Amino acid sequence: MIEFVKGTVRYISPEFVVVENGGIGYQIVTPNPFVYQKYMNQQVTVYTYQYVREDLIALYGFETREEKALFIKLLNVTGIGPKGGLAILASGDPGQVVEAIENEDEKFLVKFPGVGKKTARQIILDLKGKLVDIIPAAVSTDLFNYEEVEEKKQSEDALSEAIEALKVLGYSEREINKVIPSLKGVSLSTDQYVKMALQKLLK
Missing domain, CATH: 1.10.150.20 (5' to 3' exonuclease, C-terminal subdomain)
Structure with missing residues (x-):
């Protein structure tokens, strides 16, 4: 079992990140790959779970x-x-x-x-009653106090990537289209767009 992968973030897609360690690129499927955008070409530790099925072997990764x-x-x-x-x-x-x-x-x-x-x-x-050993990591829920992205193009690209990430997670175009108007008025990173959209989808 691979407990974690420590290496350099080399690639990010809506479904997975690639972390290089020792010349090997590990494809790690994560809940929100764009969380790692700020660590591009930097070293990170991703806590992993190897999932094995007859037709699938995958490595899933998490921040904590x-x-x-x-x-x-x-x-x-x-x-x-x-x-x-x-x-x-x-x-x-x-x-x-x-x-x-x-x-x-x-x-x-x-x-x-x-x-x-x-x-x-x-x-x-x-x-219920079996999660006492899980102490959630501190995660910021303030979705409206982010630094503005300087370039409008970057913001548009980030929103497009966020929409693709939401589709990968299983949200329908109808659900996504409901929250898009409320996302267009702010300039955020892809990770922040995904988080904001999810908060709105879960209301």
């Missing part, structure tokens, strides 16, 4: 051990696969997810792609 632990627990819930687990963690606030599970807040959980009422109930039944 707490996110990784929550992902693994979600995989043990009937009806939740890797894609569903990533979509839930992409909100950037594991504490919010844990709180929803502990408070049996089905309305919050069904807002995630691929999570219906039956799956939300299953998440609560399987995980």
Whole structure:
């Protein structure tokens, strides 16, 4: 089992990042790859989970051990696969997810792609009271106090990348189109656009 990969961020796509270590580029699927945009060509540590299935071998990565632990627990819930687990963690606030599970807040959980009422109930039944070992990492939820991106072109490119990332997570074009107007009035990085969109989608 690969506990973590420490190396240099070489490539970022809407679905994964490539981290180079010892001349080898590791393709790591993450909830929001653009979180690593600010570390491009810099060294990072990504906490990883190797997922093996008959038709798939993939390396999933997270910023913290707490996110990784929550992902693994979600995989043990009937009806939740890797894609569903990533979509839930992409909100950037594991504490919010844990709180929803502990408070049996089905309305919050069904807002995630691929999570219906039956799956939300299953998440609560399987995980409530079993997440005490997960202490969520401190994640900023202030989505409106970011530095402005200097170039308008950079902002437009970042928004386009964020839309692609939301599609990868499973949100439909109809859902995405509802929040796009509220995103166009601000200049943010791709990561910030994704976080802002997710906050609005989860309201």
